[in-house]
Amino acid sequence: MSNYYGAVQLTAELVKIDSTNPTGNESEVISFIASWLDKEGISYELQEVETNRSNLIARVKGHGKRAPIVVIAHCDTVPLGEGWTHDPLGAEIEDGKMYGRGTSDMKAGVAAALYALKEVKNEMLPGDFVVAVSVDEEGPSMKGIMKMIEDKVIDKYTMVIAPEPTSLDIIRAHRGVMWYEITTHGKASHAGHAERGVDANHAMAEIICELKSAVNALPFDHQLLKKSLLSIGKLQGGAKTNVVPDKAVAEIDFRVVPPMDARDANELVRKAVSRAITFVPNATVEIKNLGLERDPVETPSDAEVIQRITKSYTKVVGNPPVQDGYVAYTDAAVTSWILGNKNAVCFGPGNLEQAHSIDEWASVKEIELCSEIFIDMALTE
Ligand SMILES: [Zn+2]
Known part of the structure; x- marks a missing residue:
């Protein structure tokens, strides 16, 4: 002993x-x-x-x-x-x-x-x-x-x-940790008249793809922490198969590596979301920080x-x-x-x-x- x-x-x-x-x-x-x-x-x-x-x-x-x-x-x-x-x-x-x-x-x-x-x-x-x-x-x-x-x-x-x-x-x-809640708003309609609605799930899908590519495209790789990572921890949208959904909500976890800080992370998310939302005419979006914002x-x-x-x-x-x-x-x-x-x-x-x-x-x-x-x-x- x-x-x-x-x-x-x-x-x-x-x-x-x-x-x-x-x-x-x-x-x-x-x-x-x-x-x-x-x-x-x-x-x-x-x-x-x-x-x-x-x-x-x-x-x-x-x-x-x-x-x-x-x-x-x-x-x-x-x-x-x-x-x-x-x-x-x-x-x-x-x-x-x-x-x-x-x-x-x-x-x-x-x-x-x-x-x-x-x-x-x-x-x-x-x-x-x-x-x-x-x-x-x-x-x-x-x-x-x-x-x-x-x-x-x-x-x-x-x-x-x-x-x-x-x-x-x-x-x-x-790694830094950032948590966001993103909500897209559209307009409900019968799926048979989808052209009259605004698909909030589609808007959310565009946002998710845009966020993922923005993070994947970050040009640096930290020696110890490797790459920044973003994941969609929670996703909800729509009520029924034959109804164009008027709302979708996603919760995002973003792990950030230097040289980025929390402010840069907010900026990346805001820009990616604004770009993506234009792909779905008349959809709108809100971004809320979920209280976790650590450099x-x-x-x-x-x-x-x-x-x-x-x-x-x-x-x-x-x-x-x-x-x-x-x-x-x-x-x-x-x-x-x-x-x-x-x-x-x-x-x-x-x-x-x-x-x-x-x-x-x-x-x-x-x-x-x-x-x-x-x-x-x-x-x-
Ligand atoms: Zn511990």
Whole structure:
């Protein structure tokens, strides 16, 4: 058993506590972490996000010789779902894998960071090492990280690590996410007199084709994030086979890569839609943003946080880590996006394929390695 097996045991204890979101039920896991910290004599504060939902910020103070390192780890998980062959709250270990909801995403990351905090609590640290446990990362508004930003737990210069399941790769780029609802209006008529109507479904079909070609024609391919992607998540139109439809509604998800930003994405959508609607005379269209409007973000490959992870990783593992991009938006991405922070990445045990899946698991070895790397980072000047 390695010296870091404590991180694995702590992961198991966290997995056994149900903290699925929805319904936003993180209070039990937060109380567990609070009493664990009490027992270890590590100080922390609770930060109320909404009734019964609090972030927890635990800190071992350093001497200000390096900027604080803040590990932002979310403690909510997606719902358990059905079809498991292992107990989703059982944390069973088999062939070096721990099974359970939230093992990869991301109770292993929470535990690796907390265990590191315990291991360095009596050391003279060159800078603060902070574990900030967030709630509601899996929710659409990511209220936990928003509260941390509002209350200045982190700022533009903090080194931020979100221990998402990255298989211990460094994730330094995230696609932006834009959501739209597009509604076309036409005029209903009997299909036998289709020339008297205006076909809203036809207008929507033209719009979809135009949007797809506009996105496919984008001239750039990002090194880590590849191409921008657009999909039609939901489509509704018409009532009956023999009636020309007067209304169609589509919901669009647009994943944007640099150099585009949210504004460019809006512009592309607006232009493509205006072009397409002219193909169906007398049809009209409305575009509504569905509340998700997030820029793509990228941390430079030589950022201090990346240099520090690389140094400690290489020392522990024996070779340097891989740098990559991510398809999902995370607390690290929000940090870069809202604060303009250029020192925020994801780095953690478990892999993204396991996140949100049935029979989710995380590698026991990676949990131990991650904790060892965090400890080395905390101690390094
Ligand atoms: Zn996650």
